Amino acid sequence: MLTLQSATKRYGALTALDKVSLTIADGEFFGLLGPNGAGKSTLMSLVAGLRAADSGSLSFDNAPLGPGAHAARGAIGLVPQTIALYADLTAQQNLSIFGGLQGLRGRDLDRRIDEALETAQLAERRHDPISTFSGGMQRRLNLVAALLHRPKLLLCDEPTVGVDPQSRNAIFEHLLRLNREGMTIVYSTHYMEEAERLCPRIGIIDHGRILALDTLDGLLTRLPFEDEISFPANDSTAPLLPDLAGNGEVVSGGDTHRFRPRTGYPLSSFFALTERFSLHPRLFVTHRPSLENLFLHLTGRTLRE
C-alpha cells in the first residue's frame, strides 16, 4: 500500500506539492489527473525517491520512501515522461543495462529481455538502435524497461505523450493486463479520456493540491448537473436561452451553447420547449458529464490550459 501523509515539496517560492495525503491500495489502478504544472510529476518523483519531501511522509508497504530508501525503491518501477533510454544503443542493449542495474543477471536477465521485447512487439527490432524507432515503438520500450524487475508498484508519468492511437492502445492493454495480474499502478495524465478509461479511482490535482479524490462516478456526482446539452448558437436557438437560464446553467463558447440543467429538471421539458420553437431535434446533442466538466467546475479552467 502506498501512503502519502501531508507530503509537501517546494521549489524556492513555488509550492509544487501542498500537504498531499493519499492512500493507494495494493492492486489498484489509480489515476492522477491534472494540467501541466499541477504537481503530478513532483508527486511521482517523491514516490520514486528522486526527491525528498520537505515535510510529510511517504511509504510503500510500510517502508519509508525517499532518496535514501534503496530497498523500497527496488519494488517500484518508473516510466518517465521522456523516452528515458540510450538512443544510440539497441533495444536489447538498453534492456540489458537497465535490467542489470536492477540486479538481474545471466539467463534470468536474457529471459526477461525476451519477454519484454515480445510484450513491446519489438522482438524483430531488438538489435536496432532505438533512435531508428518510431515514437510509439520508443514509448513501448520505455514502458517495458520499467518492468524488467517486476515491480509491485508501477509509476507511469504521462507515458503516452506523442503516441499514435495504435501504440496508445497497446500500452493501455498491457497496463490493464499488468493490473489484473496484481500490479499496483499510479498513472498520471492530463488526458481525461485516459483516466476515464484506465482508472477506477482518480485524484484531480492542481496547484499542488488534491482537489477531488474518488471513483469516476463518485467524482461526477460532485457536478451540479447530470447532463449537458449542446446546440448551435444562432438566431433560431436564441429564443430558448431565457427559459433555459431559469432552469440551469447556459455556457456559451464560440458558436455553441451548452445547457446544464439543474438537478431534477426533466429533459422532457427541454424538448417540449424546442418543439415550441420548431427546432429540429438533430440540433441538440446530449452529453454525459466528463472529468473535463468536473475540472472546469473545480478550478474554473480547462485541463489543457
Add this chain to the structure above:
Amino acid sequence: MRNLLVLFRKDFLNFWRDRAAVIITFLVPIVLIYIFGYVFGLNKSGDSGPAGIDLAVVNLSSDPAAQVLVKALDAEKTFHVITTTKGADGRPRPLTEADARSAIRNNGYRFALVIPKDLIPDQGIGIHLKFLSNPRNEIEAQTVNGVLQKTIFTNVPSLLGRSLQESARRYVGAARLDTFNRSLATAIADTFGGDRTQILRNIESGGFGFPAEPKPAADTGLRRIDTPTPAATSAGTPKAAQDSTDRVRDVFDHIIRIDSEQVVGRQVKNPMASRLVGGYAIMFLLFAASGSSTSLFEEKKAGVFLRLLSGPVTRGQILGAKFLFGVVLGLIQLTVLFLAGQVLYNLDLWSHLAPLLVVSLFASAACSSFGMAIAAVSPTQGAAQGLTTFLVLTMSAIGGAWFPVSFMPAFIQKLSHLTVVYWSVEGFTDVLWAGRSLVGVMPSLGALALMAALILSFALWRFNRGRLFD
C-alpha cells in the same frame, strides 16, 4: 529586404545567446593569438620570447673576463642564471661541474655553462667553454644555444682581443708583436673597412678591433652551437654590411670553442617523437575526457537519470562510473597514440613500459576529473563544449604541449604549473626522453594525483549543488 533583415537579426540573436559559440568565435582566438604572438615575438611592447630559463653557470676561472661573461648572461632576460647551490651546511657555495651534471640529470635545470679554469688557453687562440644540456625540448634547446652564442659574441670582444694578443705574443714574441698588430690591423681594415689606426689602437688595448657590436643574428634561436653559423639575415640590411657581419661571425666561430655535451637523452632513438607525442596525446585526451563527461547532459535531457535514480542507483555511482570511464578511455587512447608513435616514428615504448603506463594512468585520471569539472560548472552541453575548447587549447598552449613553457610570459609560466597538461607533458618527457623510472617521475605523478583529487572533489561538490540530477 525586410524579411532578410528580420532573419539576419534572428541569426544574430541566436548566436549571441549561444555562449559557447561566442567563446569559440572571439575568446579562444584572442587568447591563442596572444600566446602565439608572444612566442613568435609579435608583442607590441617587444617584451617577448623565452624568459627565465634556468642556466647554471660553473665559473672555474679567476680571469675577470669570466665574471664579465657571467654578468652578461645574468643580464640576458632569456636566462635565470644559477651560480650557487646549497652546501652540506645549508649555506650557498659555488656550483661545481658535478653539481651541474647531477642537477641536469635530475631535471633540476636543463642547461649549464662551464667556464673552465683555462678560459683563455695557454695554447691556441680564443676562449674555451663547455656547455651541458638536457635538450628535452628541441625548440628550447636551440633557442638557448642561440642566445648563448649571441651573448658571448656581443659581450666579450675584449676577452677575445686579449686572447689574441696573448697568443700573438707567444708565437711571434714580444719584439715582433707591434709588427704583427700593424699587419693584423691592415688586414682587418682591408677586409671589413674602417680606420686602420683606430683598429690598431683597439687591438693593442686588448679590444678585438672589429666593429664593437656585431648585430645579433635574427635566427640565432634556431642554431646549434656546434653547427656552422649561417649568414645573418636581417631584412633591409645592406648587402655589404651583411657580408661584413657574416665574415665577423665566421671568425668568431673559429675563435670561440664551446664543447657541447648532451647529458640526458642521448640514448633516445627518435628525439623529436619522444618530445612531441606526449604533448599532443594529452591535448586530445582532454578533449575526449570532456566529451565523455558532458554526455551527462544528454542523459539528463533524455531523462535517463530519472530511470536510474528511481532504481537502486545513486548519484555517486553515476558520477563514479563516468569518472572511471574517462580514466579507462584515456588510458586506452594514450596507449593507442603511443603505439601509433612507436609504429610511425620508432618511439621506444618497451624500455619504459611500466612508468609510461603509470604516468598515462595518472594523466587519464586528472583529465577525467577535468572533464567532470567542466560538466559540473556548465549550465548546458553547448556551454560545456565551448568551455572545453577554450580551456583545452589554452592549457595546451601554456602547458607545454605545443612549445616550451619558457617561451611564455613569466606569469603564464607560473600558471602553467597549475595545468594538467604541464605535469602530464613533464611525466611523459621524463619517461620517454630522460628514461626515468617510476621513482624519477614521482613529482609529476604526485602533482597529477593531487590535481585529480582536487578537481574531482570540486566537481562532486558542484554536482551536489547543481541541477544536473533535478
